[in-house]
Amino acid sequence: QVQLVESGGGLVQAGGSLRLSCAASGRTFTSYAMGWFRQVPGKEREFVASISWSGGITYYAKFVKGRFTISRDNAKNTVYLQMNSLNAEDTAVYYCTAGKIATAQGVDGMDYWGKGTLVTVSS
Secondary structure, three states: OEEEEEEOOEEEEOOOOEEEEEEEEEOOHHHOEEEEEEEOOOOOOEEEEEEOOOOOOEEEOHHHOOOEEEEEEOOOOEEEEEEOOOOHHHOEEEEEEEEOEEOOOOEEOOOEEOOOEEEEEEO
């Protein structure tokens, strides 16, 4: 079992920045590729970014357009999502996931999910 706990969400003005964190506990963190998804009420959950177990390979959704950066610190069992140039369309609950392989669509074998952290961007 892997437990994932997201943090770092909050209210930010358009154009601002936030850094989300996802702390993992349980099985060996380096065994997992990690990813971030987001969901707006009434819409499907959508892929944001993913990262390989080593951190050497990353993928991003097209809407990120260079604004977000995913990274991980395996010594701290934590994955991050640095979000810059936020706009109102980025308002959502952001979820962390752990799985087998990072892909351009998410993480294959997404076995574990956190409960999410809310990001609200005011325009």
